Amino acid sequence: MKKKRILNILMMGLISLGLLELLGHWMAWRASKKNPFPYVKTVKQDRSLRNENALWRKKIEALQPKELFIVVDTANNTLLLYQGHQLILRAIVSCGSGAILVDPSGKRRWIFETPRGEFVIQSKHENPVWVKPDWAFVEEGKPIPKNVMERLEEGMLGSYALGFGNGYFIHGTLYSRLLGKNITHGCIRVGDQELKKLYELVPLGTKVLIF
Template structure:
């Protein structure tokens, strides 16, 4: 159940969101056309009540699909990571996300790596402390080095910070040595945070916490 401050802040937030829409926004061109809904077949009042009931029922259904547990939201355009609980922003952290650059894969063909942070909804699949980076092939190719045959030569300690949260296909939320790049799109797809924010996200997140990335 919502507490009074939460309820009030929800009201204020809803008010702000509504107020944020330009009040004079409207179609400016003469060709703008509204549509005509199909004509009501039943008697007016009855039909309206039925429509209202349907609208309310659908609104409830949509509301039930919203995350009721806290979730992580990542804005790759502005490089921010938020922890949200319903409408409330629990944490707003500056992040670094995918650079969007490309790298040719060795060998013939036109295969490439594209260093984007994936978009959509994911779940926290793993929580690691003192993670080691197992360098993938592209990390060596990018630096013009040979790909090692010995797996141990791929392991690098201390570059991912104290914690890492895996969300599938080798993507992690982790720390960084390069804090000056926070707020920029510089990564190979992972999401970087500073040490303090990373600790808070790690403490907050559970296995299964949703991560929505756009």
């Protein structure tokens, strides 16, 4: 009885396998009748995806400025100048350190970060003079002067400065060996050669994208 039961199970298994194989052949035959060249559908799908990709690429490109614009990556300390899609200039820069300074009274604090967002070049200065803000004197442990003339300091900003609002500038540096590091009080320091090119190429109103 046990052997007969095993034989019955084997027979049922063979019959099931045979039926599955026949079903597979029938489905393949039916599919070939509907589409004798199944690869054609794949090619059409691929072409459709390519067309859709090209359409989205055009939409994205339409959002990109056609004129000159500056991109600053504060994490990697790089500045890129583009003319549309073409890269015109690449510079290693120094951006904000993120350090915090609190004045002795505890009433004021400053966070030295480069602002992120979209800005425009609002001013251009040759041989700029730095007007030292209050935090510079607090940092040096000196009293804050009342006379504005005591705030003026030449040479600190390099040969050129491009202002993009709220007292922030793209300017030169006395510490070129520190370029590539986050060590500034929020401004963007650039090497002499790259800064000169920026000053010459970039007009007022140029977009500055900082992230």
